[in-house]
Amino acid sequence: MLSNEIELDFGKVYAYENILIAKLDEGILFDVESNRKLLQIGQKIFKDKSYGYISHRVNSYAVDPMVYMESASAGNLKAIAVVSESEMTRKNAEGVEKKFYKDNNCFGVFQTLEEAVAWIKTRI
Template identity: 60%
Template sequence: MEAFFYYLTHKNFYSSNFSRTLITTFVAHDFPYNLMTKSIIHLDFGKVWFRENILIAELNEGILFDVDNNRQLLEIGKNFYVNKPYGYISHRIHSYAVNPMVYLESANVENLKAIAVVTTNDTCKKNTLLERQFYKDANSFEVFDTLDNAFNWIQHKI
């Protein structure tokens, strides 16, 4: 993973579409859920970090997560998990809107095997069930109350 982040910061991985992108390093115990992750990517619309074969995102309060934002996440996943299957967790601790069209594009990513949404908000859960209808395989898109349950499910799917 260290080599990947060196590559990101020194080989101009980010195109102009990644405005104000920042990579920082932290100690695992300083970050929630003890993900044992060494780096985090800050984007205009939220933050992304990695755990083995899972890309985790926490998006900012009040945004509209649209196709352009999704393309940024897909590019990050493509470059981090080169030819390896991976899953995506949307950790929805903030309230924001999602354009369900993002799932049509995500469905075309061959190595993206599963999507999990983690939320305890009932309204968000209902919205997520609607979003799920836009993904290619409803059996590979689930909603969970905890990150642990989402991690375990994705590990099983991959």
């Protein structure tokens, strides 16, 4: 399913159709600077085409919610999904992180990658 693996200093990113999927490293702080790198990758791969972003949280790490304010300005990034098997991680994403994104209808939280991919496809 995944292709085009890109290795970054804070994790790995994969391009799948019109979706960027990130698996970030254990214990990092995903901050605005790291987010800018992901947005640049999205711009490079998808150019002006609409795409979605999935944060596949297989590892535990901290997220600066300000990344969502910046992501909202990326015109062709149409939806963000968080995937985690951890109920606590999902609740945090739903209760805190979602509030920082421009459009609550374009921020989803899921237990499986398959659910997130299907949802992203409905938003693009």
